Amino acid sequence: MTLPQFWKTYLAVAVLAGLGSYIYFVESKKEEKPEKPKEKVFQLDSAKDKIKEVTLAPGGEEIRLVKEGQGWRMTAPVNVAADSTEADALVTSLQGLELDEVVAESPSSLAEYGLDKPKNTVSVQVQGAGAPLKLLVGDKTPDGNSLYAKVPSRPRVFTIPSYLESSLSKKPFDLRDRSVLHVKRDDVKGLEITGPNGNYALARDEKGEWAFTRPLTTRAGRWAVDGLLGTLEGLRMESAAAESASDLKPYGLDKPARTVSLLLADGGRRTLEIGSSPAEKKVHVREAGNPLVAVVPGAVVDDLAKGMGELRAKRLLEVSTYEVEGFDVHLDGGKKVFLRTASKDKDGADAYTWRRTSPDVKELDTNKVQDALFQVGSVEVEDFVDKPASPQTYGLDKPRLRVELHYGQAKPAAWFEVGESGGAYYGRRNGDDAVLKLDAKKSEELVKTFQEL
Numbered sequence: 001m002t003l004p005q006f007w008k009t010y011l012a013v014a015v016l017a018g019l020g021s022y023i024y025f026v027e028s029k030k031e032e033k034p035e036k037p038k039e040k041v042f043q044l045d046s047a048k049d050k051i052k053e054v055t056l057a058p059g060g061e062e063i064r065l066v067k068e069g070q071g072w073r074m075t076a077p078v079n080v081a082a083d084s085t086e087a088d089a090l091v092t093s094l095q096g097l098e099l100d101e102v103v104a105e106s107p108s109s110l111a112e113y114g115l116d117k118p119k120n121t122v123s124v125q126v127q128g129a130g131a132p133l134k135l136l137v138g139d140k141t142p143d144g145n146s147l148y149a150k151v152p153s154r155p156r157v158f159t160i161p162s163y164l165e166s167s168l169s170k171k172p173f174d175l176r177d178r179s180v181l182h183v184k185r186d187d188v189k190g191l192e193i194t195g196p197n198g199n200y201a202l203a204r205d206e207k208g209e210w211a212f213t214r215p216l217t218t219r220a221g222r223w224a225v226d227g228l229l230g231t232l233e234g235l236r237m238e239s240a241a242a243e244s245a246s247d248l249k250p251y252g253l254d255k256p257a258r259t260v261s262l263l264l265a266d267g268g269r270r271t272l273e274i275g276s277s278p279a280e281k282k283v284h285v286r287e288a289g290n291p292l293v294a295v296v297p298g299a300v301v302d303d304l305a306k307g308m309g310e311l312r313a314k315r316l317l318e319v320s321t322y323e324v325e326g327f328d329v330h331l332d333g334g335k336k337v338f339l340r341t342a343s344k345d346k347d348g349a350d351a352y353t354w355r356r357t358s359p360d361v362k363e364l365d366t367n368k369v370q371d372a373l374f375q376v377g378s379v380e381v382e383d384f385v386d387k388p389a390s391p392q393t394y395g396l397d398k399p400r401l402r403v404e405l406h407y408g409q410a411k412p413a414a415w416f417e418v419g420e421s422g423g424a425y426y427g428r429r430n431g432d433d434a435v436l437k438l439d440a441k442k443s444e445e446l447v448k449t450f451q452e453l
Contacts, residue, residue: 038098053125058169081177100159113148114139178236185229190263197307219313237294244291251284252276316379317416330402379442388435394426395419
């Protein structure tokens with residue numbers, strides 16, 4: 001008897017259902033065997049802090065790194081400070097180095113693996129241990145995914161991942177400390193700059209604000225100065241022109257074209273001397289007193305070539321609106337006083353409201369007040385008058401607007417004025433000897449905004 005077609009379909013479905021149940025209830029219940037952990041090449045798990053020396057010999061040239069306090073020093077092929085970040089990364093790589101596969105327990109010939117004349121020899125000296133731990137590195141495997149390796153104390157040959165080749169085949173320059181000034185921007189409290197674009201000096205106050213102290217007292221742009229400090233902090237040599245130059249003239253450093261002195265919080269000073277250009281977009285530099293002459297990217301010269309103007313505060317006044325606790329506005333022959341009141345919202349978070357307290361009392365739209373304060377920082381300075389004439393020349397003897405900002409204990413009060421003369425707008429601000437020529441349209445809008453508060 002022949003089964004109908006639909007019964008054949010039902011039968012197939014039933015078989016599949018039974019097979020699925022078997023897989024789920026039987027096969028899935030089998031305990032998975034834990035994967036056997038790979039063997040470490042060096043037993044350094046608990047010895048990282050005790051590693052006192054690492055030696056690499058890629059291509060036969062020995063590079064020796066020796067632990068020195070919290071950092072590292074290169075003692076071969078040259079005796080210089082090492083890049084501690086690079087050295088620590090190398091130690092971490094060696095600590096975690098694992099065997100991929102043992103390819104020969106007792107090889108008849110090491111030449112088959114490039115281990116008769118190793119491409120690299122890695123040596124690790126641990127404090128308190130006798131002989132150093134060593135690893136010989138040979139050729140790549142045919143598929144290029146691994147490297148043949150062995151330790152001298154055992155005959156077997158094994159493989160390690162090929163991506164480690166770049167870590168173990170560093171050149172001496174890769175592992176040396178390439179920082180030129182060894183300084184952190186937050187430690188810098190003053191700058192003195194000399195060069196063809198003028199000589200000037202800046203200082204940072206206790207609130208972190210920068211200002212020029214020479215050739216005149218005028219505000220500096222915090223982010224512009226921070227950008228220059230970032231360039232100096234990150235200045236790294238691309239090559240060493242001379243490890244110990246007895247004659248600085250070939251590098252243009254006998255009479256440096258530019259100098260940048262960094263005055264540090266601890267009273268120290270670091271001075272960068274900038275000389276000639278050995279190639280396009282490159283420049284010779286050295287830290288004053290250091291015999292090393294380095295070649296660095298020319299970007300630092302590009303930054304300095306912009307001169308003092310690049311570092312000036314190019315807004316009427318940068319106002320941190322969240323720090324302002326109150327302000328006084330003088331305009332149209334009168335004075336208005338504004339005060340911020342702190343409270344808590346329904347969720348317990350800080351909340352602020354603004355009110356005018358004089359000449360009358362009025363609750364204000366907080367966003368409108370905040371926008372007015374923020375608008376101060378949107379007024380650009382078009383030009384600086386560093387040797388200003390009398391105030392009436394700029395309409396500042398009777399300014400159209402004067403605002404005094406109060407910060408409480410956060411920082412000292414600040415003020416600015418806006419005057420008009422012949423359709424042009426000018427400004428002054430505290431801590432600044434210069435008169436500022438302002439964007440006329442935005443100045444007019446600013447005056448109108450404070451009139452409407």
